[in-house]
Amino acid sequence: MADKVEKKGNKTAEVLGATYENGKPEGEEMGKWRQKLGNREEKLKYLKTGERYWFGEEWYGSEKRKNPA
Amino acid sequence: MAEKEIKSIDPATVEMIEKAASEGVSIAFERAGKMTACPIGAEGSCCSICAMGPCRVPLPRGKEETPEEKKKRRGVCGATAETIAARNFVRKIAAGTASHGDHGREVAKVFLEVARGEAPGFEIKDEQKLLQLALDLGVNIGNRSNKEIAIDVGEILMKEFGKQEGELLMLKRAPIKRQEIWRKLGVAPRGVDREVAEAMHRTHMGCDQDYQDLLLHGARAALADGWGGSMIATELQDILFGTPSPVASQINLGVLKEDEVNIIIHGHEPYMAEMIAVVAQDPELIAYAKSKGAKGINLAGMCCTANEILMRHGVPIAGNFLQQELAIVTGAVEAMVVDVQCIMQGLVEVARCYHTKVITTDRRAKIEGATHIEFDEHKAVESAKAVIRAAIDNFPNRGDKVRIPSYKTDIIAGFSHETINYLLGGLFRASYRPLNDNIINGRIRGVAGVVGCSNARVTHDDVHVTLVKELIKNDVLVVETGCAAMACGKAGLLVPEAAAQYAGAGLASVCEAVGIPPVLHLGACIDNSRILMAATAMVKDGGLGDDLSDLPVAGAAPEWMSEKAIAIGQYFVSSGVFTVFGVTWPTTGSKAVTDYLFKDMESMYGGMWAFEPDPMKIAKLMIDHIDKKRKALGIDKARERVLYDMAMRRELESV
Numbered sequence A: 001m002a003d004k005v006e007k008k009g010n011k012t013a014e015v016l017g018a019t020y021e022n023g024k025p026e027g028e029e030m031g032k033w034r035q036k037l038g039n040r041e042e043k044l045k046y047l048k049t050g051e052r053y054w055f056g057e058e059w060y061g062s063e064k065r066k067n068p069a
Numbered sequence B: 001m002a003e004k005e006i007k008s009i010d011p012a013t014v015e016m017i018e019k020a021a022s023e024g025v026s027i028a029f030e031r032a033g034k035m036t037a038c039p040i041g042a043e044g045s046c047c048s049i050c051a052m053g054p055c056r057v058p059l060p061r062g063k064e065e066t067p068e069e070k071k072k073r074r075g076v077c078g079a080t081a082e083t084i085a086a087r088n089f090v091r092k093i094a095a096g097t098a099s100h101g102d103h104g105r106e107v108a109k110v111f112l113e114v115a116r117g118e119a120p121g122f123e124i125k126d127e128q129k130l131l132q133l134a135l136d137l138g139v140n141i142g143n144r145s146n147k148e149i150a151i152d153v154g155e156i157l158m159k160e161f162g163k164q165e166g167e168l169l170m171l172k173r174a175p176i177k178r179q180e181i182w183r184k185l186g187v188a189p190r191g192v193d194r195e196v197a198e199a200m201h202r203t204h205m206g207c208d209q210d211y212q213d214l215l216l217h218g219a220r221a222a223l224a225d226g227w228g229g230s231m232i233a234t235e236l237q238d239i240l241f242g243t244p245s246p247v248a249s250q251i252n253l254g255v256l257k258e259d260e261v262n263i264i265i266h267g268h269e270p271y272m273a274e275m276i277a278v279v280a281q282d283p284e285l286i287a288y289a290k291s292k293g294a295k296g297i298n299l300a301g302m303c304c305t306a307n308e309i310l311m312r313h314g315v316p317i318a319g320n321f322l323q324q325e326l327a328i329v330t331g332a333v334e335a336m337v338v339d340v341q342c343i344m345q346g347l348v349e350v351a352r353c354y355h356t357k358v359i360t361t362d363r364r365a366k367i368e369g370a371t372h373i374e375f376d377e378h379k380a381v382e383s384a385k386a387v388i389r390a391a392i393d394n395f396p397n398r399g400d401k402v403r404i405p406s407y408k409t410d411i412i413a414g415f416s417h418e419t420i421n422y423l424l425g426g427l428f429r430a431s432y433r434p435l436n437d438n439i440i441n442g443r444i445r446g447v448a449g450v451v452g453c454s455n456a457r458v459t460h461d462d463v464h465v466t467l468v469k470e471l472i473k474n475d476v477l478v479v480e481t482g483c484a485a486m487a488c489g490k491a492g493l494l495v496p497e498a499a500a501q502y503a504g505a506g507l508a509s510v511c512e513a514v515g516i517p518p519v520l521h522l523g524a525c526i527d528n529s530r531i532l533m534a535a536t537a538m539v540k541d542g543g544l545g546d547d548l549s550d551l552p553v554a555g556a557a558p559e560w561m562s563e564k565a566i567a568i569g570q571y572f573v574s575s576g577v578f579t580v581f582g583v584t585w586p587t588t589g590s591k592a593v594t595d596y597l598f599k600d601m602e603s604m605y606g607g608m609w610a611f612e613p614d615p616m617k618i619a620k621l622m623i624d625h626i627d628k629k630r631k632a633l634g635i636d637k638a639r640e641r642v643l644y645d646m647a648m649r650r651e652l653e654s655v
């Protein structure tokens, strides 16, 4: 999402918009991120991506290689 | 071990030690000064497992042992110093694994009762973690209710304790190469209780008398703790009470309040504490407290139960292990509510000098002279209310000896491995990649786990804080649990601002970018399993080798005292982590056993033990190991480049 166009010198650059929520969480809400995942489908999807080391469709990272170092 | 002169670096602790002395109250700090540790027991050279003994086979002091002398160092049954030291060591592991295992079993029991609707007041708070476990264990999810899934998860995990054959299911979470190492060595644990029982059998009089074989089983029993009992406890607690995410709170005796009913919750298992944290907000109970002249109810934690309710409710911490008696010495604690583990019997004697009620709540841990109000998970709310009422009723009995130290420090706690993953990448790109990248590019030199207890034989908190400051100064990110985390919390290291003040430039820049402290609080001692999982995620993300032993990481328990610490240390070593213990080392009576633990284990597990009481030397050992691993990975050059900073470059250019 490009929400601004800035000129620098004679070049025009698209500035990507924020991909995070506005503001700074305070107090009780400060660290609560798991609550952002609403329903079961979202939670399962997150596990497959966010916790992909264990739940991704295929082996990940160091264990993906056929010939381990 | 030289006797220390300064008892603590924490001013609140020093103030209360002085108050106790002036009021004639006996506390652990004073008793440790009066009672020297038995030197033969300390080196593991005393055997008391049969009635022909106890047999003492100490190493000759101040000189090299001759072969003739060595031959004579045997018990009545002929047991060698090696067998005796190894048996003692394995029994410590068994006790530690049993403690964490029994904790895990109790959580599994409560978990199943909650799932079956038999424990009103509790609920499944973290569906995502439940689904995580269901995927792990192959439990059908579909459209089934959380309770149905939880019953399957709970039943499978409950069986892990009594399983006789096969392997613990959680071992599958470890890097594949690590699992192969365990299988090859024959140390993959079958069931949690099975390995503890076998450890007790092997160490019985006249059974396993080959120290290497004994220590091999010790490794197996310890793995049944880290990847078994402890991990099960952590995971099920997360489902019941919520996976921790960062929370701001405060630590030290200054969190007690002069005008409120102070209740300290102390121990390790969190069900009662969880319910007390919820029920303490009940307006009816607050009104009851006011009717007794108090302004409210103030909860504070102590030891690992404190870590549990801190991470999930932000309840402040009054102190770590060695501060438990001192909290009572303030004269301002109405009730010291305890569950299991690390509860000094001395509490009752100290409480007699003030008005504090020591309330035991667990059927497995009663103390002579304490009040017992047993926690019943079927009537959790009522149990918690009964405890709080007893504390409120005690408020009018406060004497005139009240003095609360003013010291308290801000902390941020609750960095579960899932939360670290999220913080590093965000909801849509959660990943350990940024951590690995910053290790590879050298901004972060490595990661250190600093855990464990406090110990009255060394200057309280000093070894922890000195060690951790030195590590972060050298760009080593530190993860902590237990009383170690509390020591650093009191020293102001658990807040993001500590990065700029204490960390090296590389680590500070990463902490600033992510918004995390240079020392991360991962929870209670049982949550050391979170460190295993975080390290596994680092391996799996790639670029830092194929196994935990390839990572530039090291562990330490510099002020350890409990048998649980030995079990934890051994499961880290058996998982491939170099682990340094301070204070004292329990096998020095046998050079062969000590060499096996300190040297030979490296060729077997990739990790080994070390002993060093001096915090600066511990830091050096850990950093040297981290650098050795960096070199093996071929990333040592990257760090050299990073160390060549801008100021140096400018200096060079100006020549």
Ligand code: SF4
Residues within 6 Å of the ligand: B047, B048, B049, B050, B051, B052, B053, B054, B055, B074, B075, B076, B077, B078, B079, B084, B205, B206
């Ligand atoms: S088992 Fe052997 S060494 Fe141990 S107390 Fe009995 S006789 Fe002594």
